[in-house]
Amino acid sequence: MKFTKMQGAGNDYVYVNCFKEILPQDIPNLAKQVSDRHKGIGSDGLILICPSEKADAQMRMFNADGSESEMCGNGIRCVAKYVYDHGIVQSQTLKIETGAGILSLDLDIIDQRVSQVRVNMGRPILNSSEIPTLLTGDPPVNADLQVGDQTIQVTCVSMGNPHCVSFVDEITDYWVHEIGPQVEVHPMFPKRINAEFIEIISQNEMIMRVWERGSGETQACGTGACASAVAGVLTGRTERNVLIHLPGGDLRLEWSESDEVFMTGPAVEVYEGVWTGPQ
Numbered sequence: 001m002k003f004t005k006m007q008g009a010g011n012d013y014v015y016v017n018c019f020k021e022i023l024p025q026d027i028p029n030l031a032k033q034v035s036d037r038h039k040g041i042g043s044d045g046l047i048l049i050c051p052s053e054k055a056d057a058q059m060r061m062f063n064a065d066g067s068e069s070e071m072c073g074n075g076i077r078c079v080a081k082y083v084y085d086h087g088i089v090q091s092q093t094l095k096i097e098t099g100a101g102i103l104s105l106d107l108d109i110i111d112q113r114v115s116q117v118r119v120n121m122g123r124p125i126l127n128s129s130e131i132p133t134l135l136t137g138d139p140p141v142n143a144d145l146q147v148g149d150q151t152i153q154v155t156c157v158s159m160g161n162p163h164c165v166s167f168v169d170e171i172t173d174y175w176v177h178e179i180g181p182q183v184e185v186h187p188m189f190p191k192r193i194n195a196e197f198i199e200i201i202s203q204n205e206m207i208m209r210v211w212e213r214g215s216g217e218t219q220a221c222g223t224g225a226c227a228s229a230v231a232g233v234l235t236g237r238t239e240r241n242v243l244i245h246l247p248g249g250d251l252r253l254e255w256s257e258s259d260e261v262f263m264t265g266p267a268v269e270v271y272e273g274v275w276t277g278p279q
């Protein structure tokens with residue numbers, strides 16, 4: 001099976017062109033195998049680029065643990081880059097079908113290759129039952145969450161996939177590696193959840209690290225950045241336009257007055273290869 005390794009702000013996935021490749025039946029197991037950074041290709045997960053009857057292409061995204069997610073922000077930018085650079089679609093504006101609906105993207109082209117992508121990520125989902133969370137509030141804003149012997153304050157938002165945002169004075173490994181895994185599987189989140197930790201620099205700038213549902217700490221999380229931008233506004237900490245610094249790079253976010261979230265960031269092709277199966 002041919003694949004392409006791509007990354008957006010360091011959030012790296014194995015991409016398979018399902019316009020051409022035939023996949024094995026058990027895709028969750030394939031995602032686990034290819035994601036293994038010692039016995040596989042090594043990635044945060046697997047992303048399938050498929051034909052669509054409703055859009056230019058369809059994206060299906062699987063985390064490193066094999067679980068399928070509704071949406072992937074860094075992933076959709078790379079899908080757009082792939083379909084343009086590989087001649088599947090020649091337009092600089094694309095529509096991609098996802099588990100969060102059909103999203104529109106604008107491509108920046110340099111030397112006939114996509115460099116940056118601006119995604120209309122759609123409206124944030126703020127109804128607690130749709131996030132989903134058992135915490136009160138539509139959405140929960142600065143809500144108390146009991147994590148072990150700690151009570152932390154969280155703001156929950158969905159971008160089609162669920163996010164739990166905590167604003168902290170300093171983002172340490174304690175937050176990301178101790179608190180993050182407990183938040184991911186907390187009973188207040190029936191579908192598990194991605195856990196973002198934010199340090200505010202100004203009303204227009206944040207630092208973020210993330211413990212992702214199904215993949216652990218990643219270098220960046222596009223939907224998490226969107227959720228954090230929304231949470232910043234909901235908690236009165238930031239304005240609607242923010243620059244977010246993640247370990248793997250920067251993303252520009254805007255939650256517009258028309259209630260749509262726009263994310264701009266990089267998309268990079270690293271290499272192509274052939275997967276011959278688990279060794």
Ligand SMILES: N[C@H](CCC[C@H](N)C(=O)O)C(=O)O
Nearest residue numbers: 069072073074161221222223
């Ligand atoms: N782990 C996420 C999916 C990947 C999201 C992230 N990598 C992004 O760029 O949005 C979830 O299970 O909801």
